[in-house]
Amino acid sequence: MELNEKQRLILDAAEKLMAEKGFDGTSVRDIAEEAGVNLAMISYYFGSKEKMMEAMFAQRSGYYKLQLESMIRDKELGPMAKMERLIDQYIEKLMNHQAFHRVLVREQMVSGNKMITDHIQELKKQNQALIREIISEGQKKGVFKKNIDLPILMMTLIGTISQLLTTQHFYKEINGLQDMPADEFQKHIRKKLSLHLKKIFHAILSNEA
Amino acid sequence: MELNEKQRLILDAAEKLMAEKGFDGTSVRDIAEEAGVNLAMISYYFGSKEKMMEAMFAQRSGYYKLQLESMIRDKELGPMAKMERLIDQYIEKLMNHQAFHRVLVREQMVSGNKMITDHIQELKKQNQALIREIISEGQKKGVFKKNIDLPILMMTLIGTISQLLTTQHFYKEINGLQDMPADEFQKHIRKKLSLHLKKIFHAILSNEA
DNA sequence: AGCAAAATTAAACAAATGTTTGATTTAAAC
DNA sequence: GTTTAAATCAAACATTTGTTTAATTTTGCT
Structure with a gap:
């Protein structure tokens, strides 16, 4: 539109x-x-x-469409490197559109507008299908574990980022960062999130000890 | 009251x-x-x-007060065992009060009612102080890593559970569990969450390879 | 029974809500 | 320059909102 x-x-x-x-x-x-x-x-x-809201979702929900296709086919990158890029993409997407993400989190909780929730669900499915390809590749190459529960892993990925977004004022106060400039804080927190989530993904996915 | x-x-x-x-x-x-x-x-x-809402929080936010004190002093339990109990307590608390937790998640996002957000913040601080004791104990005993970022780890704990709570319909569909009875689904998902989060905490906290 | 306080009710209130109207202005096309 | 459609506006519309009122009923106490 x-x-x-x-x-x-x-x-x-x-x-x-x-x-x-x-x-x-x-x-x-x-x-x-x-x-x-x-x-x-x-x-x-x-x-x-109501329809204005729908238009907003139609317009903005493309934010959740990851740029994964070309990366997935990349022969130079190993599966774990791909997963790491995926993590950073999610962090960037959600953090760069914080306002919309808040609206989405709220709307997701409501049984409310079917058109919107269906839209979100469809995007999630598409993303998960792509990610599953990476995981399959990793398993075939023997670098990823068998029996990986992707939906739960995605909950940790998105849940951790969302939790930060919705409670960052708490986080600031608890760490005494109220006076840090906003853009510096954003950098700081993205770096932390990235390292943290990569550590988790490594532990869940990797076959090495 | x-x-x-x-x-x-x-x-x-x-x-x-x-x-x-x-x-x-x-x-x-x-x-x-x-x-x-x-x-x-x-x-x-x-x-x-508005005041009815405040009364509701005053009444219910005790849900978030964990029963940790006695467990923390328990000499029989190792630090990792304590953390595992902590995880299960969080899962039980949030899952057993899903409706209230949804209200809380929403209210947390709003700049809205100061009285309520302050209340929440205070509870979080208290809980984190207790958890920090467990972590210090684990570090002193050499079973936990140094340099553990507790606030971020808590974001993963609470964020993962919250994400499941707010998107469980989606989880059901993606796993073809629409027909599973509600209570059975609750059991199923708690078990999965518990194992998943314990794996994560082990990877982040433990000193062993 | 008699009484005072508490509880309950239907009705009314003003303010705020999303939407529509009908008139007016702007822009584009001929 | 006239015409036609699109865009803009202030005002009005009917509902819904949270809260209060004033009358009535119930309760607990002596």
Whole structure:
């Protein structure tokens, strides 16, 4: 779907506010004001608040589509190196779109909008299918263990990153990092996350002792 | 705070509905109907919807208080055995109070109610202080690694469980478990989670190869 | 039984909600 | 320059929201 300038303004405003207050906690008047457009434009362009949300997911959920295809076929990279790149891709994707990810986490919990949850589910399936290829390759080469439970492993990957995203204010305080500049903190935390998750994946996947 | 029968009915109804629809997505009329009480009783007993939520957290957040003290002093248990019990306690606590945990996850993400987020933060700090004791003991005995980043490890613990809680429908479908009875599924998933997380903790904490 | 406090109720309240309307302005096409 | 459609706007709309009111019922106590 092609978006014009006004539509983009509206979705940006909606994403920002809904990341803070949630769908029901954000009124269309708040969104219109934040976007600097007239209230009626939301219905005019999207039909309704609900459909505006759907448009937002259609527009943004591509964030979750990983750039994996070419990497998977790469003959130079070993399976573990591929998994490490995968981890970093997930960290980048989720951290670079924190606001949208918050909206998504909320929406995922609700039994709510079928169109949206189906959309998310489909993306997850596609990603898992690709990752499974890497794992199969690793098992065939004997560097990965047999009997790997990918869905649970993905829960640790996404769950750990999500948990950081939703509680980073806690993390800052508990580590006395309130005064660290925002971008420096982002770098710091991504590095930590990356090392931590790679250690975990290595322990779960690798055949070596 | 002591609760009478009506107050309990109200909080139970509120918890159930807010786990599904969130705070803003749940009206006091919905809550009153679900609880089978008159609409005005919510203001009458709690003062407001907001304060009702605070009462709910005051009442339920004890779920997150682990029964660790006595176990920590236990001379029979090694540090790794203690960590394993810790993992199982977290799994039990969060899984046994799924509805409340959903409400908490949502509320945690919002900048919203200071009283509630402070309460949560305080509980986390207390728990982490206790866990740190176990880790120090393990390090002193030489069975745990030095330089363990506890906050990140806790993110993996809580994040993995939370991710499962918020996406279990997806997990069911991807594993073809839609027809498994609910209680059997709960058992199945707790067992898997437990083994998975213990493997991770062992890899991160243990000094052995 | 009589009384005071607590509990319960239906109704009313003002404010906020998502959406629509109908008029007006802007832009594009001829 | 006129015409036609798209875009923009303030106002109005009907619901829904959380809360309060004022009357009534129930409860506990003497």
